[in-house]
Amino acid sequence: MAKYSSAASWDPNLLVELLINGEEQVKKLEANLGEQASPEFCRTLAQNIESTFKKAIKMVKLRDQDAGHVLPPFCSNNTTPSLSPESPLSANASPRSETSDRVFKDQERREISKKRKTLPKWSNQVRVNPGAGIEAPLDDGHSWRKYGQKDILGAKHPRGYYRCTHRNARGCLATKQVQRSDSDPTIFDVVYRGEHTCSCEKPLGAVAHAPASQQTGTQQSQYVAGEHQKQQQQQQQQQENQLLLNFQTNLKVKTEGLDMGKHEHDVSSFSFPSTPIGCSQPRHSFFANQANLDNHFMDSFSPTFLSPTTSESNYFSVSPCRMSNLSTGFNHHTAESEFTEIISSVTSAANSPVVDMGFILDAGEFDAFDPSNFF
DNA sequence: TGTATTTGACCGGG
């Protein structure tokens, strides 16, 4: 963490690590080639490698681009955001002169729209139980409050806008957009923006101990992961597996995205069962998964960092919650540029076209990854 | 009564 916090903007060393990571991924690919890994997976892995190097290139370019920029739009956790004008907190906590309220509002609006552009952004695809057909907030471990809904041009279904419930209380700027996929009604595209400055305290604890209860009844029922309820004993293990599955699935689909050129959000299916938990213990696993793939790459870069400018180059699967945590630690990386992180998970193995993956987590690696080291 | 959702209006960017 300190490692990164020191890298307020760009660090050649990080680039080197990125490249090294690429190399290691190549090795992994080689290893997988000799095993049972599906050709698809190997291919996606290869694509991932490609994207890794693309990122490296991008990073260099970005560095030049960002040379003029100063600070990330929001600060990391340890430093309370210097309450930008847009900060709800400022609206709440700081006595804003009420006389010129309108003026302030206008200013705020501008600031907000400016800053929002720079907020980290990543997307999920959430698959819900077919038949459940309920527009769901898709609980991901955070409490969201809907503040708008909009019909989107060309989309069959309206897009829902959610912001963190603690926005006012804690100035959490995290927002998300949920939109049902046109092609597959059981899939929701969830775009997250901003990190949860409120998270990882309450949510974490809650998630850690009651992953299932965390989801509302309706939401819970939507998720294909009925096994969550029925197989709670194996919950953790399943989650870990799911995470793995998710990752592979992501890779796969994302690769497709790569193939297509730029598909920011057209990704794979995603499920939340693991997502909420992403904040808690399983996120260990998750990270381990990441670590498995990315090895110390993840140790070196935040996912956000991996997606310097935009979507086109992101093929990392990260739990939103995790993500927020990560970005928390790496704001300086993410903040500068808008990015889209493609995150996806699979709600259930049943939903996953790629259940058996050759992507096996090594216990050693698993244990080796210690979040505490990370932060 | 307090909180969450709905929904039409508003605003800014492209």
Add this chain to the structure above:
DNA sequence: CCCGGTCAAATACA
């Protein structure tokens, strides 16, 4: 000017 994103009053709900 259009469209996406947000606001905020009205409404629903517990």
